[in-house]
Amino acid sequence: MTIELDEISNEDTAIESKFDLLIVLQQAPYSSASANEALDLALAAGTFEQKVALLFIEDGVYQLMSEQAPDALQQKSLEKMINALSFYGVSMLAVESHSLFERDLHPEKHIIQGVHFELLNTKSIQDLYDRSKTIIRF
Amino acid sequence: MTTLHTLNRSPADTQLFKQLLSTIRVGDTLLLLEDAVYYCIKNNLNRTIQDIEVFALKDDVHARGIPFEGSDVKLASYEEYVRLTERTDKLINWY
Numbered sequence: 729m730t731i732e733l734d735e736i737s738n739e740d741t742a743i744e745s746k747f748d749l750l751i752v753l754q755q756a757p758y759s760s761a762s763a764n765e766a767l768d769l770a771l772a773a774g775t776f777e778q779k780v781a782l783l784f785i786e787d788g789v790y791q792l793m794s795e796q797a798p799d800a801l802q803q804k805s806l807e808k809m810i811n812a813l814s815f816y817g818v819s820m821l822a823v824e825s826h827s828l829f830e831r832d833l834h835p836e837k838h839i840i841q842g843v844h845f846e847l848l849n850t851k852s853i854q855d856l857y858d859r860s861k862t863i864i865r866f
Numbered sequence: 867m868t869t870l871h872t873l874n875r876s877p878a879d880t881q882l883f884k885q886l887l888s889t890i891r892v893g894d895t896l897l898l899l900e901d902a903v904y905y906c907i908k909n910n911l912n913r914t915i916q917d918i919e920v921f922a923l924k925d926d927v928h929a930r931g932i933p934f935e936g937s938d939v940k941l942a943s944y945e946e947y948v949r950l951t952e953r954t955d956k957l958i959n960w961y
Contacts, residue, residue: 758900793930796929801925832907838931
């Protein structure tokens, strides 16, 4: 299992890597079920050995906040789901850097630690769309 | 005449915030709910709306993992939410 995960993460760094499915998450969590549905799809597709990439953009970057505690809202913590994604074969987690900047979010200060995120600019996002066979936006 | 304004949308909805700004008056109260609690990260809210007391609903702030140290916004429980509605003459929802 460890060896497989290492292989996947080496592939990630290859810029020409292609994806079967790109899931774009652009909404903040908890006020709608959108984020949960997107992550459920990611887990399902990963389980069926699809090469999956996730792109967090616009208000979707709020899903990556550390120390989420939605107990009082009777909801599951997205942070835990995001931590689990690599174990379900999701190959790449990408974040649009400008969306973080606009929202005064700093990767070291506000974002979940221990999970690797690729910070992408607008140009690299165009590339990512080109390299993905199917794109679903949430 | 004082008004309690409740705002539900994130700072990305700039059109809605513009409408709120054109309506809110000195002496009014602003309560941030749901995605509006992300205004607490951008610490420029009090510069934009001076002389307005700003609260954020505690459960929504904690759920979203928003760091709260140094914020000028006050946290409100649901009980305090009710008290705010009693304290003001009317209520406007911005969502």
